[in-house]
Amino acid sequence: MSSDPSANPIDPEPTPAARDGGTSDGDRHWRFSDLLADPTVRERWEKVRRYFFLRESTYDVATRCNLRCDGCYYYEGEKQFVSECRDPAAWTELMTAEKARGITYVVLAGAEPALNPEVIKACHGVIPLGAIATNGTMPISKSVGYRIHISVWGDDATSERVRGAANLLDKQMDIWAGDRRAVFVYTFTRHNVDQAEATVRRLVDNGCEVTFNMFSAPVGYTGDLRHTPASLNETRQAMCDLIRAHPQKVLFTPYNAVAHTHTRGLHDLFGCTYPRRNPSQLIGLGRTFRQVRANMEWDRDAACCVPDTDCDDCRHYAAGSAVITARLQRHATDPARFRAWLDYVDTYLAVWVMDYPKGSTLEVGQVDPPPAPRHHRLEAQ
């Protein structure tokens, strides 16, 4: 496997490609058909490619929130100041137009989307695939068949300090444990890595599914939650330990951990494909993605999955789900890297799509992110 000097490896176990004598950096050319020769790999490829029809956009459906969290991306930039459209009929009309232009998947966010339950129902009534990013302190109608992503920022003491909410995890579990829509999203900051094991164990003991996010600083953020190289390394180790400890309930893979805790952010590693960093309007996210604000307007120059994030610090799980998935060709270079990509996509689908069954991890050992395509490197010289 290629060695990236800027990576921060923690698990030196050899990859399948290394054991096979094949690497992604030139000593064997792997045809795509070679990569699919393994029946297990082909089966996983056919499984994930059925979801290539997903085309997402995101929608802020509320400007209000019942919590105020340090480092919250929503209360940065202009989007927080727009008016909030609470008319379900207007949202039905918008969603109908979105569907007509090819959007098949919606992410409802905001500040706190659960504050506008009728808007959520209206959106679900038109586009039935989606997810809601919520703080999990309020129920959402059972009729809404979206994945529900519940934010967790550490143990109870940390939640009280950073989010001003006492006993938050108990409140969240009271509402969401046992609800198959729910995925708890533990966001690693620089200061809560050591709290992840106990917090995730509490969630798993209550039957909850968990995935991981990385705190990614908003533009201009001056607080102390931003990651350091040391905290990235510690986070990667913690993620890998939790994947091993709870393989059925932790929706994450070793490659997720590598990609999201790399010292280089997602844009630097993969080239972000969201409009904010991608001027092309011809194909892919640059063509179809919109980040619609609560007043139903959108700004192409600001459009990405988590607006107002400092792109150089972006390691968001939502960003990776789109950006790493889109870099299929860069990962179809050798068996190990392709397996890692399949694991990543299988995981992202399990996190974001209701009733998508996550398969067992295909990858063995650490796989580094692919280098930029060779012609890109030559052009950069």
Next chain:
Amino acid sequence: MIAESTTPEALLDETAQRVSEIIIDELKLDDVTPSTFDADLDLIDELGIDSMDLTAVVLVLQDEYEITIYEEDYPELKTVRSIASYVLKRRTA
């Protein structure tokens, strides 16, 4: 694959025919055959395929024609004919 002794136009048509077969096979297009596939149909605007579908096709084309297709060239791959033209250009590059 690409025949050696033919006119450029025939070569383009022949390649387009094979590209059609690959797209139909990869994208499981049940309601079209290579002979009825409009080589000038806009795959993105009119057929509705997007970047992930296109990448799957690209990977098979790379195998078939032993070429490298660059990510930044995807916007050139808008129709069967433009894909065939691109493939031929890459074959001789």
